[in-house]
Amino acid sequence: MAGYLIRRLATAIIVVIGITLVTFLMLHIVAPEPALTILGPKATPAAIRAFNHAYGYDRPWYEQFITYLNHLLHGNLGDSPKDNQTVVSLFKEKAPLSAFLSGVSLLVAIVVAIPLGIYQAVKRNSVGDVTATTVAFIFYSMPVFMVALILIQIFALSLGWVDPNVSQDQTLGGALSSWPELVLPIVALATTTVAAYSRYQRSASLDVLAQDYIKVARAKGLPDRLIYTRHLIRNASLPMITLIGLSLPALIAGNVLIENAFNIDGLGLLFVKSLQNDDYNVLLGYTLLTAVLTVIGNLIADVALTLSDPRIRLV
Incomplete structure (x- = not known):
């Protein structure tokens, strides 16, 4: 039983990481730029650049994903700019x-x-x-x-x-x-x-x-x-x-x-x-x-x- 549970938990971790990666790519490649949604269509280029830099959206997607996984290990799911709260809260x-x-x-x-x-x-x-x-x-x-x-x-x-x-x-x-x-x-x-x-x-x-x-x-x-x-x-x-x-x-x-x-x-x-x-x-x-x-x-x-x-x- 113990060996079975260990194998299942290891498989579960891989599955969760894979699902997170696929969702991450779909959202960051297919979805529109979040700065326009949060700041509005009249946002200036400078405001958009500042927003993307503040939330890390100006970095390559793989760096964003590694950072996201690192935050997950510490129980941090990031912030919600729209609600001005952490996702965990x-x-x-x-x-x-x-x-x-x-x-x-x-x-x-x-x-x-x-x-x-x-x-x-x-x-x-x-x-x-x-x-x-x-x-x-x-x-x-x-x-x-x-x-x-x-x-x-x-x-x-x-x-x-x-x-x-x-x-x-x-x-x-x-x-x-x-x-x-x-x-x-x-x-x-x-x-x-x-x-x-x-x-x-x-x-x-x-x-x-x-x-x-x-x-x-x-x-x-x-x-x-x-x-x-x-x-x-x-x-x-x-x-x-x-x-x-x-x-x-x-x-x-x-x-x-x-x-x-x-x-x-x-x-x-x-x-x-x-x-x-x-x-x-x-x-x-x-x-x-x-x-x-x-x-x-x-x-x-x-x-x-x-x-x-x-x-x-x-x-």
């Missing part, structure tokens, strides 16, 4: 609310999808299974922002039950004080995840039900309740561990759309504003965060799956 300010949305929506998806998928497998081809499958396919095929717009139209604009805009208090406590406004974003973010998880759980449960040990248990006269609780649920849920680990970057991407749709002042909305402002350091930091969470999610999923299933050995 911006992330600390915006991350709690985004993490809350992702965490709660993931928890809701797990609690709903796993029992639903198992029920569908046990009641295969029943009315309930066909209905749940149809609904799952509908939501699975819809982008998350479309689900958000539908929820806003029905529950906020038509019925008037909630405010379509979440409280602009930047702290998590301030947002939670108006918790009903967070219901629609969480439901929108969880809906597509439930659709994907339930389909996956149904397929895994059908595979387990077809195994010989299930047939033997039934031949011995073991009640279905015991078969499902002792054999089906645990074995059918093992593949979900990997899927949940791989879902971390998808939730972050969903946050970008959901926070923009509901005007939630989190990391997703910060990313969109940084795209509009060509704020390179924030974009790089967000991409780096996504890469790190992807690697961590994969690693946690592999280790958790190994601990849950003794038949798996990491070599």
